[in-house]
Amino acid sequence: MSVETKFKPRFDPTDPIFRWVSFGAATTLLVVLASLIGTLIVGGWPALSEYGFGFFLKFKECPVGNNSWFCIDTPWNPVTDVYSATAPILGTIITSALALLFALPIAIGIAVFLTQFCPRQIAQPLSTAVELLAGIPSIVYGMWGLFVFAPWFAKTIQTPLIIAASQDPTSWFAKMVAGIPNGANLFTASLVLAIMILPYMAAVFRELFRSIPPQVREAAFGVGATPFEVTTSVIIPYVQKGMIGVVMLGLGRALGETMAVTFIIGNSHKFPKSLFDSSSTLASTIANEFAEAADLHRSALIALGLVLFLITFTVLAIARWLLSSQRY
Amino acid sequence: MDRALRRKIANYVFIGLCIFGTVIALGALALILWSLFSQGIGGMNPLIFTMDTPAAGSPGGLRNAIVGSILMCGVAMIIALFIGVLAGTWLAEIGGDTPYGHVVRFLNDVLLSAPSILIGLFVYQVLVSGSPIALGHFSGWAGAVALAILATPIVTRTTEDILNLQPNALREAGMALGASQFTTIRQIIWKAAGAGLLTGGLLGFARISGETAPLLFTALGNQFFTANLGEAMESLPHAMYNFALTPYEDLNKLAWAGALLVAAAVLGVNILGRWLARDKNAGH
Numbered sequence: 001m002s003v004e005t006k007f008k009p010r011f012d013p014t015d016p017i018f019r020w021v022s023f024g025a026a027t028t029l030l031v032v033l034a035s036l037i038g039t040l041i042v043g044g045w046p047a048l049s050e051y052g053f054g055f056f057l058k059f060k061e062c063p064v065g066n067n068s069w070f071c072i073d074t075p076w077n078p079v080t081d082v083y084s085a086t087a088p089i090l091g092t093i094i095t096s097a098l099a100l101l102f103a104l105p106i107a108i109g110i111a112v113f114l115t116q117f118c119p120r121q122i123a124q125p126l127s128t129a130v131e132l133l134a135g136i137p138s139i140v141y142g143m144w145g146l147f148v149f150a151p152w153f154a155k156t157i158q159t160p161l162i163i164a165a166s167q168d169p170t171s172w173f174a175k176m177v178a179g180i181p182n183g184a185n186l187f188t189a190s191l192v193l194a195i196m197i198l199p200y201m202a203a204v205f206r207e208l209f210r211s212i213p214p215q216v217r218e219a220a221f222g223v224g225a226t227p228f229e230v231t232t233s234v235i236i237p238y239v240q241k242g243m244i245g246v247v248m249l250g251l252g253r254a255l256g257e258t259m260a261v262t263f264i265i266g267n268s269h270k271f272p273k274s275l276f277d278s279s280s281t282l283a284s285t286i287a288n289e290f291a292e293a294a295d296l297h298r299s300a301l302i303a304l305g306l307v308l309f310l311i312t313f314t315v316l317a318i319a320r321w322l323l324s325s326q327r328y
Numbered sequence: 329m330d331r332a333l334r335r336k337i338a339n340y341v342f343i344g345l346c347i348f349g350t351v352i353a354l355g356a357l358a359l360i361l362w363s364l365f366s367q368g369i370g371g372m373n374p375l376i377f378t379m380d381t382p383a384a385g386s387p388g389g390l391r392n393a394i395v396g397s398i399l400m401c402g403v404a405m406i407i408a409l410f411i412g413v414l415a416g417t418w419l420a421e422i423g424g425d426t427p428y429g430h431v432v433r434f435l436n437d438v439l440l441s442a443p444s445i446l447i448g449l450f451v452y453q454v455l456v457s458g459s460p461i462a463l464g465h466f467s468g469w470a471g472a473v474a475l476a477i478l479a480t481p482i483v484t485r486t487t488e489d490i491l492n493l494q495p496n497a498l499r500e501a502g503m504a505l506g507a508s509q510f511t512t513i514r515q516i517i518w519k520a521a522g523a524g525l526l527t528g529g530l531l532g533f534a535r536i537s538g539e540t541a542p543l544l545f546t547a548l549g550n551q552f553f554t555a556n557l558g559e560a561m562e563s564l565p566h567a568m569y570n571f572a573l574t575p576y577e578d579l580n581k582l583a584w585a586g587a588l589l590v591a592a593a594v595l596g597v598n599i600l601g602r603w604l605a606r607d608k609n610a611g612h
Contacts, residue, residue: 012508019422019509025414026423026432029484032477033435036446039453109349117343126354128602133357135598137538139565140587143572144360147367147580195356202353226339249441256443258541259565263572283445283541290449291545305449312443320437 037309044303047083047296055303058084076269076285078293083300085307087269091186091279092308094272095261096254098190103198104247110198111205112231127206133199142263145192150183150264153191158183158276179276184266187275196260201250208242209235241322248319256312258283282308361591368588371581376589380553381567384576390586392553393567399555400468400547400563401537404475409529412480413518416487416528421513424488433488440481447477448542456546468557471547478539479532486528490521523604530601534594540565564590 048055060073074087110130114123158181165174179185212235220234236243266278267288280288282304290301375389382388415432423429455470456462463470494517502512518525543549548560549570564586571583 012510014510015508017510018513019418022414022418022422025411026418026429026484028411029415029436029439029480030432032480033439033442035454036442036450039450039459040446043449043453043458106349106353109346110353113343113346113350117346126350129354132595132598135534135594136360136591137540137565137594139538139540139568140364140591141360143568143583143587144363146572147584148359148363195353195360198353199357226335228339228342229335231342252441256441256445258443258445259569283443286445286449287541287544290452291548302449302453305446308443309446312441313438316438316441320434 040302040306040309044299044306047299047303048306050296051083051300055083055085055300056089057086072271074269074271078289078297081296083297084269085282085300085304087271088280088282088285088304089307090272091265092255092281092283092311094186094279095190095193095265095281096251098187099193099197099254100247100251102191102194103201103250107198107201107205107250108243110202111209112235114202114206115209116227116231116235127203130199130206131203134203136199137259138196138257139259141192141196142260145188145260146263149192150188152183153188154181154183158185161276175273176275178274180278181276182266184264184278185276186265186272186279189261189265189279189281192260192264193254193257196257197250197253200253201246204246204249205243208239208246211242212238245319245322248315248322252312252316252319255315256283256308258287262287282311364584364588364591367581367584368591371583371585372588376582376585381551381562381571381582382579383551384574384579388582390564390567390582390589392550393562393564393586394589395553395555396468396547396550396561397537397564399557400472400475400543400561401533403469403472403557404479404536405529405533407473407476408479408483408532411476412483412528412532413487413525415480416484417491417513417518419484419488420491421509421517436481436484439477440485443541444478444539445541445544447474448545450474451477451542452545463558466546466548466560468547468554468559468561471543471561471563472557474542474546475536475539478542479536482532482535483528486531487521487525490524490528491517493524494520527601527605530597530604534597534601537597538565538590538594540569544569 058073058075059071072086073084075082075084076087077083114127114130118126158177158179161177162179162181165171165177168174216234216238217230220230225233261281262284265280265284267280267284268278269280269285270277272279286301286304286308290298293301375387377389377391377394379387379389380392381390415436418424419429419433419436424433451470451474453459454462455473456466457464498516498520499512502516503509507515543563543566547563547566549566550560550562554561568583568586568590571579571586574580
């Protein structure tokens, strides 16, 4: 909302200075983002030019009779200086997708509950609690995952599942749960990630639902719809586009999350073969190795950063575009 | 079964599922807060504030980490408030409707949700190693700049939102008195929006005080006490990260105590920000 031009004040020499200084501040943001991209490209270039397309996808000799899908080679070896981004990219996509799968229905449920059914007296404190939880630093979630959740999961869920699967080691189920029962795997990382993005997504969904004019709901109730019907056939369609935007925002968070995942994903650079296999993400690989990396290894890690930036940038750009009518 | 009954049942099942989801989620989050509290309180003692981070097996505290965190966050907030408030003001009052304004706003949103580890990579390459202005070693300044880059978009966004909430009559009143635009903004708009601007600052501060990833390879961490931003500097989240990954129980305990400190600080600052903005409708 800028001031209408007809109210132009009289000239004051401090005005242009102020305009230029604040313009400079706004431009700083642009410069920072541009140089961020620039440094990622420059820093990652040695690795990208060395490995070319093989940095993203590389095949190896396939043992006879094996499924060709597993013949994708995922080397990550600082000793021989061979790197491939396949495993971290896959790990990132799988953990984020699973986290979204777990968090999305619950986040919508919370938002619907808070805006539609919840008695007013509880709705306000609950909403505040959800918003406050969204601010808890991710390293706290990571520590909880490492010290509390992973050991519990390994003991009470993973071990019994593996024992149950040992009845028939060739079954699809056994393949899905194969892995070292230490709780550090793709699945637990996704769950911790889901718990971390849950309050954030619930809070934004709630804001979105609240932006619907009350007349819309009242009209639906007026023609005799039940709260369920109001939600599914009026509320959700009304903010459909915005909801996809929120999903993208949540995905953007999950993709770039570092600390909550690094603690608990196991950090191995191989093609994940089961749900309970250890893996790594782009962010966790950078966090783990960058401080000790040099030369080509360092460049490969920066190239991973570039990949991460491109993925999150795309997702966030779509989110912002979908949410352009509502600003969050 | 008649239709009315079916609709009724569907409705109750749906409400039940929503309540179930809420209970599950809040339950999980309560569990996390409970372990944070119960494990953290065990490591809490006055030594935490008076001793530096120890090697395994010897007594120690988190003094250097706490001081480092406060220093780096403080410097970061000074930078972030300066740039953020000016940029937000520019977006709200001067150039927000120009094409360039739209670009800046979009880029600010991108920066707002960019993965924090990438900010760390960026600052590493600019201020630590590889660029003409690099210091050549890890430093508290690099950590502070990385945190500032994280906080600035939040301050910019809140500033713009808050200024947009100020009625145009205020601006017109200033101009009617013959004040210049800068005077109007400085003496009327910023004053009217004061609490909201402060809230933006507090939200930014809450965000960066728990950030670990951007500090990993900018400030690095330091076992010893230093108040010199030119040296590598320990921070609370970084100390937690290091100690949580060691197999030593005493260090793990310190990590939990640090986590409790950080979470309490973040919650406290968030609550303070909300309280300040309570009837100003701060746009959050």
